[in-house]
Amino acid sequence: MRLVKIDQCRPGMRLGKPIYNDKGKILLAKGAELIDRIIPKLQKYNVTTIYIEDEVSEGIEIVESIPEALRMEALNTITEGFQTLMDLSHSNTNLQGMMKSGRAIRSFQKVFKDILSSLTDNENALNLLAATKVHENYVFNHSLNVSIYACQLAIENGLPLKNIEEIGLGAMLHDLGKLHIPQNLLNKPGELTKEEYALVKQHCAKGFDILRKIHEIPLPVAHCALQHHERIDGMGYPRGLKGDEIHKYAKIISVADVFDAVTNPRAFRPAVMPHQGLEILYAGSGTQFDTHQVSLFKECIAIYPPGLTVTLNDGRTGIVTQYNYQAAGRPEIRIIKNEENENVTPYEINLGAKENLTLEIVMADALM
Ligand SMILES: [Fe+2]
Incomplete structure (x- = not known):
């Protein structure tokens, strides 16, 4: 593949x-x-x-980070759960409403437990979670992906299980408030006007407002919705918090959020490859993102995932066949074109091997 x-x-x-x-x-x-x-x-x-x-x-396998059936189940839970929480937020709180929201939260927690056990069973670095979809409602898929990336990053942080579970829930619900924002604004192909951008920014406070009233939600989880667009340098929104004023959960989710956003296509821009997504995180390290979280995130994802076409500094072109866990930048490659860009009978080389240390990946993309 x-x-x-x-x-x-x-x-x-x-x-x-x-x-x-x-x-x-x-x-x-x-x-x-x-x-x-x-x-x-x-x-x-x-x-x-x-x-x-x-x-x-042939024979190049792309390992899914979580099984397809679980992905579908999680997407259904998120879609239905978001809807339930939104509907309830419009009505007055009563006992029945509280029970419904409690049930929705428990189904989020259950599906996240399954994701967590699937991630801990699978020792691979996360392959790109960009599924090919003809899907207008980006929020549900994005919420799932962010919870997977944030979960892996929380594990990499060595956090206790309770914190990992809260981060997973916070990540799933971080963009809940977007359901209050008109869909056409979220999918607008061109640049947003100042007024439109101000409206989009309200999703943080709206999400927080819904979540903080739900008994089953710990307050730090609600703060994931409120704080995930804050920046270390204080230039974020909605409150302009700085450095350690930002909750650790939100620092983790903000890295996962941006990585998934840029590696998936949107109406207003195409997707970038994972190594470029990582470069974007590094460019914002210390200003937009927490430096430590960016460097930990690098360990969580496959920068050059199997199936990616790469060009080497000697001009040869190949397809990544195997991720290299010791050195993420030096995967195994199946060479398909020689230095003159002519097709050759495919053969494999390992960029991690001593004899190949002078070789570097200079370009990586889908087949060029
Ligand atoms: Fe957001």
Whole structure:
């Protein structure tokens, strides 16, 4: 399996991963042939890359960070739970409402426990969580991804289980307030006006307001919603908190939030590759993000995940086959083009091996 740019996709190519519709249901299954009309449809939704199976990438496996069935279950829980909490926030609190919100929170906690045990069973660095989807409602998928990244980062921090579970819940609910913001504003292709941006920024306080009233939610979890757009240098919102005024949970979630946001396509910009996502985090390290959290996050994710096409400093091109746990920047690669950019019979090299230490990855992308 390998990652290919959408404009290089041709009908007849076989899909390496499923494509989902806007209800989260499978539109095209893994192994299905790419049909003519789906390519423009994907482009319309700003999908820039997809995974395909072909001869040259045979045997390259991309390990899912959590099993597909769990991902679907979690997405349903998040979608339904968000709706329940939103509906209740519009009505007066009564006993029935409190029971409903309690039930929703317990289902979030249950699904997060499953995610946590799946992550602790799987010792791999997290592969990119950018699923190919024709999905307008970005919030649910993003909430799930952020909770997975934040959970891994919380584990990397060596935090006790109670804190990891609170961070996971806080991450799932951090953007709850976005349900109050008009959908067309969140998906607006162009730049937001000052007034529109002010409206979008309100999602932090709105989410906090709903969460702090729910008995089952510990206050620090509600603060994840309130504080995840604060910045270390005090230039964030809504309160302009600085450094350690920001809760540790929010520092963790802010790193996970931005990484997932930039590595997924949106209506107003295409996605970047994981190593570029990490560069964005480093660029904001110490100003936007907590320096320590950025360096810990580097250990959590696969910078050059299997299936990515890379070019080496000697001009050869290959596909990443294996992640390197000792040195994330030096994976194993299947060479498919020589120094002159001509196709060759594929062979594998290990950038982590002593004889290859002069080689460097100079470019990484979907198939170029
Ligand atoms: Fe947010």
